[in-house]
Amino acid sequence: MTGRVEQAAERLKALGHPVRLSILRRLVQGPEAGTPAGELQSRLDIPASTLSHHLATLADAGLVLVAREGTTLRYRADYGVLRALTEYLWQDCCAGGAADDPQPSPCCRRD
């Protein structure tokens, strides 16, 4: 029985940490099939246990998906969820301001 606001807040909170935001950036830049945890670890240069904790936070929030491939676990971004969250954030934050503002949404601007 988690409301829309609560769910969005949980997801934004999960993104609200430099390491986790960096992880996500890596994931979206990596292969579609997902990026192994070990590769993230070597690139970000943090202890494996710390990384695993952050990955679990992102996964619990539903922002990333995980699939095993042999001994490695491949993480990848859930674009559907990310899209929905961004959409909600924009409409939530700027629905009032947009009325007085003829400019297009931020992600559509070409300037």
Place this chain on the structure above:
Amino acid sequence: MTGRVEQAAERLKALGHPVRLSILRRLVQGPEAGTPAGELQSRLDIPASTLSHHLATLADAGLVLVAREGTTLRYRADYGVLRALTEYLWQDCCAGGAADDPQPSPCCRRD
């Protein structure tokens, strides 16, 4: 010397709390000149000190602006910052996925 990722993370973190997200929703729906803290307090039904704490968090993150008007303090959303944050989030999260995905940005879709 706060980097782009760190700043975005701080702002997302500030939004990552149900009460603060609710506050922001109220602000964007309220008058352009801003909404008095007292009005937020009565609508959200939380102690004034708790509300003040959350407002300070939002203000510190640069998401809201405040102006005094007599004895009341009016808070309003900073749309420029919110727009920039949403834009960053979208491009940050979906730059990789967008290449394989012909769909427009979430805030531009009309479906």
Place this chain on the structure above:
DNA sequence: GCACTATTTCGACAAATATAGAATTAAGTG
């Protein structure tokens, strides 16, 4: 089964966060 690799889970601890009553500051009014 044993060794090896990849990753998570456990356990402990410090630091940050959320909450809220009480005291304080700021501004207006008689």
Place this chain on the structure above:
DNA sequence: CACTTAATTCTATATTTGTCGAAATAGTGC
């Protein structure tokens, strides 16, 4: 100046979060 209203800051406390070494788990190959 005293009084009232609006909101913050102070103080305290409980909870959550972040970190990371050590131990455990999952899978692969000999």
